[in-house]
Amino acid sequence: MANVTLRNVRKTYQGGFEAIKGVNVDVADGQFCVLVGPSGCGKSTLLRMVAGLETVTGGEIDIGGRVVNQIEPADRDIAMVFQNYALYPHMSVYNNMAYGLRNRGMAEAEVKTRVDEAARVLELGAMLERKPRQLSGGQRQRVAMGRAIVRQPKVFLFDEPLSNLDAKLRIAMRVEIRKLQRRLKTTSIYVTHDQLEAMTLADILVVMNGGQVEQVGNPLAIYEKPATTFVASFIGAPPMNLMSIGSDEIKSQLGGSATDAGILGIRPEDFVITDQTPAGGVALPLTVEAIERVGAETFIYGSRAQDAQRIAANPGELPPGEVIVRVPGTEAPAIGAKIRVAAVRTKLHLFSGDGRTRIEA
Amino acid sequence: MQKQAIFQSKLLPYALVAPQLAIVLIFFYWPALQAVIQSFLLQDAFGLSTTFVWFENYIELFKDPAYFAAIVRTFLFSLAIAGSSLSLALLLAVMADKPLRGVMLYRTLLIWPYAVAPPVVGVLWIFMLHPSLGVLSRYLRAMGIDWNPLLDGDQAAALIILAAAWKQISYNFLFFLAGLQAIPKSVFEAAAIDGARPMRRFWTVTFPLLSPTIFFLLVVNIVYAFFDTFGIIDTMTRGGPGTSTVTLVYKVYSDGLLGGNLGSSAAQSVILMVLVIVLTGIQFRFVERKVTY
Numbered sequence: 001m002a003n004v005t006l007r008n009v010r011k012t013y014q015g016g017f018e019a020i021k022g023v024n025v026d027v028a029d030g031q032f033c034v035l036v037g038p039s040g041c042g043k044s045t046l047l048r049m050v051a052g053l054e055t056v057t058g059g060e061i062d063i064g065g066r067v068v069n070q071i072e073p074a075d076r077d078i079a080m081v082f083q084n085y086a087l088y089p090h091m092s093v094y095n096n097m098a099y100g101l102r103n104r105g106m107a108e109a110e111v112k113t114r115v116d117e118a119a120r121v122l123e124l125g126a127m128l129e130r131k132p133r134q135l136s137g138g139q140r141q142r143v144a145m146g147r148a149i150v151r152q153p154k155v156f157l158f159d160e161p162l163s164n165l166d167a168k169l170r171i172a173m174r175v176e177i178r179k180l181q182r183r184l185k186t187t188s189i190y191v192t193h194d195q196l197e198a199m200t201l202a203d204i205l206v207v208m209n210g211g212q213v214e215q216v217g218n219p220l221a222i223y224e225k226p227a228t229t230f231v232a233s234f235i236g237a238p239p240m241n242l243m244s245i246g247s248d249e250i251k252s253q254l255g256g257s258a259t260d261a262g263i264l265g266i267r268p269e270d271f272v273i274t275d276q277t278p279a280g281g282v283a284l285p286l287t288v289e290a291i292e293r294v295g296a297e298t299f300i301y302g303s304r305a306q307d308a309q310r311i312a313a314n315p316g317e318l319p320p321g322e323v324i325v326r327v328p329g330t331e332a333p334a335i336g337a338k339i340r341v342a343a344v345r346t347k348l349h350l351f352s353g354d355g356r357t358r359i360e361a
Numbered sequence: 362m363q364k365q366a367i368f369q370s371k372l373l374p375y376a377l378v379a380p381q382l383a384i385v386l387i388f389f390y391w392p393a394l395q396a397v398i399q400s401f402l403l404q405d406a407f408g409l410s411t412t413f414v415w416f417e418n419y420i421e422l423f424k425d426p427a428y429f430a431a432i433v434r435t436f437l438f439s440l441a442i443a444g445s446s447l448s449l450a451l452l453l454a455v456m457a458d459k460p461l462r463g464v465m466l467y468r469t470l471l472i473w474p475y476a477v478a479p480p481v482v483g484v485l486w487i488f489m490l491h492p493s494l495g496v497l498s499r500y501l502r503a504m505g506i507d508w509n510p511l512l513d514g515d516q517a518a519a520l521i522i523l524a525a526a527w528k529q530i531s532y533n534f535l536f537f538l539a540g541l542q543a544i545p546k547s548v549f550e551a552a553a554i555d556g557a558r559p560m561r562r563f564w565t566v567t568f569p570l571l572s573p574t575i576f577f578l579l580v581v582n583i584v585y586a587f588f589d590t591f592g593i594i595d596t597m598t599r600g601g602p603g604t605s606t607v608t609l610v611y612k613v614y615s616d617g618l619l620g621g622n623l624g625s626s627a628a629q630s631v632i633l634m635v636l637v638i639v640l641t642g643i644q645f646r647f648v649e650r651k652v653t654y
Contacts, residue, residue, distance in 0.1 A: 053550050074556040086547035090569040099565070100555035147555070 002064025002077075002154035002187055003029045004050065010058030011045055011211075019045045021211040022059065027204060030185040032178070034219075036198035037208035038234070044159055046208070047191045051080050051157050064154050074103075079148035080157040083164065085140045087132040087147075093119075094128040097146045118146040121180070138169045145177070149184065156181070158190040162197065174200060195235050199223065207231050229355030232265045238299060238324045240265045240349065253282050254348075262353025268299065268326035270347035273339055280345035286323055288337045298332050300325040302339065393634060399627035418628035427604060428612070428629075435587060435608040438522060442590070443582035446526040447575065450533030455563065457534070458541045468538065475531035479589060483596030486524040510598070514605025517598045521606050524597065525590045532585075533578050540574035541567070580644040584637065609633055 004027040011020035020042045027033040035043040048054040050061055052073035060067050068076050079100075087096050094115055101111045119125045122142040132140055141161060148156055158177070162170045178201055181188050192198055198205055198219065205219040207230075215227040219235075226232035226240070233239040243264045245251050250264055266282065277283040286302030302323050325341050333339050350359040368374050403414045422428050457468050477485070489497045492509040501508040510516040544567070552562045568575075591610050594600060600607040600615055607615065609629065617626025 051550075051554060053553070073550070073554045074558075078554065080551070080554050082547045082551060084545055084547055086545060086551040088548060088552070088566060090572075099552070099557070103556035103561065147551075151555075 003027060003062075004033070004064075004155055004187055004189065005062040006046075006050075006059070007062065008059035009046065009049065009056060009061060011042070011049060011054065012057045019211050020049070023208075023211075023213050025206055025213065025216060027187055027189065030187055031203045032181050032188045032190065032201055033204045033206060034190045034192060034198045034202035035206045035208055036192055036195060036234075037214075039193055041208045042211040043191045043193075043208050047157055047159055047189060050155075050189060051078055052076050077154040078157055079151045079153040079155075080159065081141075081144045081148050081161045083160040085132075085144040085161075085164075087140060087143055089132050092129050092131060093124060093135070093143050093146075096132070096143055097150050100147065100151050114150045114152075115146075118150045121149070122146050137165050138173065141165060141173060142176075145180070149180070149186075152186075154187065156186050156188040158188065160192055161190075163192070163194070170197075177201065195237060199235070205235075207234060209234075225358065226265075226349065227358050229263055229265065229351050232349060232351070236267060238268050238326070240267050241323045242351075242355075243304075243323075244353075249284075250282060253277070255280070260352065261350035261359045263351040263355055265349035265351065266343045266347065267349075268324040270343045271323075271325040271327075271341040272343075273325070273327060273331065273333070274342050275340055277342055278344045281343055282348060283340055283342035284323065285338065285340050286325070288333050288335050288339060289322070291332060291335060293329065293332060296329045298327050298329055300327060300333065300339075302341070396627045396630045396634070399623055400631045401624075402627075403624045414624070418624040419632075422625060422628055422632075427607075430604070431607055431609050431612045434518075434606075435610075438518070438525075438590070438608055439583045439586035441522045442525045442529065442586040443579055445522070446529040446533055447578055447582060449526070450530045450578075451537050451571075451575075453530070454534050454537035454541055455567065457538060471534050472531050474528055475535075477528065479525075479528065479592030480596045482524050482528045483593040486520065486527075486593075487597050490520055510602075512602055514602055517602060517606050521590065521594055521597060524593050525586060528593070529582060529585055533582065536574055536578055537571065540571050544570050576647060577644065580640055584640055587633070587636070 004025075006023050006025045009020055009023045010018070012018045023046060025033065035046060037043045045054055049056050050063075052068065052071065056069045061069055063076060063078070088099065091099065097115045097118060098111045101114060102108075106114075115128075116125075119128055122145060124139070124142055124146060127135065127139065132143065135143065141164075144161065161177070162173050165173060174197055177190075190197075190201055192201075202219045204216065205222055206216050207214045207222065209230050215222055215231045222231060223235055226235060229242055233242060243250060243266075245254065245261055245264050254261070254264070264282065274283075284304060286300075286304060288300055289303050290301040292299040292301075302325060304321050304323060323341070351357065352359060400418050401413060401415060403412045403417065404410070453471060457464060457471065461467065474482075487495070489495050490501075490508075490510065492498055492511055498508050507513075508516065510520045548566060548570070549562065552566045557565060587608070588610050590608065591614065594606055594608065594611050595614075598606045600611050610633065613626050613629045613633065616622050616629065620626075
């Protein structure tokens with residue numbers, strides 16, 4: 001049991017590339033922290049620095065009140081689950097889990113107790129004598145989890161542990177991991193590029209971009225009040241619609257209250273198809289370009305009448321002038337139809353023109 | 362899915378493999394057949410009369426204590442050469458696998474000796490360790506070692522093993538390095554987090570995971586020590602002093618070409634052929650099955 005604190009952590013590679021540009025994160029004891037961001041944002045590097053697999057070139061990493069910058073991975077009292085599971089291919093499932101305990105000189109009886117307990121929890125009892133290659137992806141994943149939990153470490157580190165599984169299994173394992181962590185109450189840091197995984201697992205969500213933290217906080221709070229346009233478009237699927245406020249139509253509807261704002265964001269699910277304009281809200285006329293019906297909901301891809309200006313490039317960003325609207329599955333306008341969608345004032349997100357600051361209207 | 366080429370003519374495929382088959386038949390099977398036939402014949406010293414003697418050449422051979430000594434010597438040489446070159450190469454490969462400055466240069470330099478032909482290797486080592494000319498011999502004598510591989514059979518054997526092992530290190534190094542790089546780095550990282558110190562990590566993770574490579578190289582090295590050391594022996598000691606560095610292959614050459622006993626020499630090469638077939642059989646059988654895990 002321990003908290004993990006990152007104080008102004010930096011990583012500069014030889015040759016000057018700065019992968020981590022000063023990260024501050026505080027994970028309280030027993031919390032589940034998720035680092036999320038696009039590939040190359042430094043989230044895995046940061047996790048590997050906490051594990052001790054990468055050197056720290058600046059700042060401090062503190063695990064349970066002890067600065068571990070110079071401490072070997074083995075002595076940090078952490079366990080890690082790797083993306084490719086990193087099971088020992090020549091050892092049985094039992095020995096894979098027992099290895100870390102035996103290395104620490106634990107008595108064989110105690111080793112057996114712990115491995116059997118972990119096998120029971122993870123339903124691996126029937127396959128303790130098998131080799132990893134005889135297991136399915138999901139089973140390997142559970143062995144990797146087992147190897148982590150038998151050690152009863154202070155901190156669990158997960159490096160995209162579900163990305164090699166198929167979609168269905170991924171959801172099942174996601175729930176398993178959350179339940180397991182709730183029960184064990186072990187502080188965890190979890191890296192993923194999947195925003196849905198991040199939203200569902202995290203107590204505390206850290207959104208990273210380009211080696212920096214964009215926003216830290218409760219996942220729902222981040223969803224409701226993204227601090228930058230990057231976070232706004234990264235968290236949530238389909239992404240938030242971002243529109244520049246240069247155009248008269250939007251600016252006039254917003255009125256004088258949003259004079260500093262340069263970008264307006266509206267989530268697809270906050271639109272309703274209506275002819276009315278809510279007070280202080282925004283209404284947009286759209287031409288329906290495409291429709292995706294997925295059962296419970298329908299996604300409408302519409303284009304705005306006039307050309308909107310292109311906004312700063314972000315992952316998942318829509319082509320300029322295109323708007324996604326999410327409506328219940330029962331609604332399905334015809335392609336080419338002219339519709340009018342509106343969002344109420346409280347559902348509008350306003351950002352500065354560079355997208356770096358949120359403006360509360 | 363199977364890749365299958367469709368030929369219009371029935372003869373074309375045979376015509377296409379014919380050159381390869383011709384090379385194999387003319388340069389491998391025909392001489393081998395000649396050796397087998399020769400091994401049943403006895404010729405007089407001038408090659409004027411030839412008698413068919415059935416297995417007499419083989420029987421003579423197995424009654425000959427010199428042949429038995431050569432068998433034992435060859436096995437000892439092989440074990441010493443394979444053992445020392447494998448362990449040194451593994452050590453070097455493990456060190457070269459680390460992210461070091463200039464690691465590419467280091468790796469390249471380690472691979473060079475493989476490009477040196479065996480007789481040249483022999484000459485190089487003789488220059489260094491010849492009792493009167495060798496640059497290193499002086500230091501050995503200064504250290505109080507009575508170094509004279511031209512007179513001392515054990516020292517001559519050591520010299521052969523040294524030169525032969527040195528040449529083979531490069532080859533082994535290459536395979537070990539490739540083997541190491543085929544193991545995902547995360548497995549070593551997992552072991553490090555699991556509390557295994559470097560030595561323990563090596564013996565419990567690296568070594569078992571390399572065992573297919575080790576086994577493959579063991580067979581290759583034994584074959585090398587059996588056959589390819591001829592050039593080294595011939596340039597360094599010519600089997601001497603006495604017969605202390607005569608291996609099975611060298612004996613085929615010295616009995617046949619120097620001693621003129623073609624029948625016995627042929628019988629010896631047939632035995633060697635059988636040996637190679639057995640070794641290759643073992644290798645295929647186990648490497649196909651991926652020995653370890």
